Amino acid sequence: AADDAAGLSISEKMRGQIRGLAQAQRNTQDGVSLVQTAEGALNTVHSMLQRVRELAVQYKNGTLSSTNQSAI
Numbered sequence: 001a002a003d004d005a006a007g008l009s010i011s012e013k014m015r016g017q018i019r020g021l022a023q024a025q026r027n028t029q030d031g032v033s034l035v036q037t038a039e040g041a042l043n044t045v046h047s048m049l050q051r052v053r054e055l056a057v058q059y060k061n062g063t064l065s066s067t068n069q070s071a072i
Helices: 002-061 066-071
Strands: none
Touching: none
């Protein structure tokens, strides 16, 4: 009977560790998803800033019509 109790204790401890590792894996996946979402947002902002720079250069170079300059 003592062997069964010891085995049960070890088994329960291992199950607890498995549950903890499974939760850690889910948390890691959530973190990766968060970083991917942030990366997408940063890429969008980067593209917008590049476009702003392009328009600013065009504005300064005089390559835009006065109508387009007014729109900026």
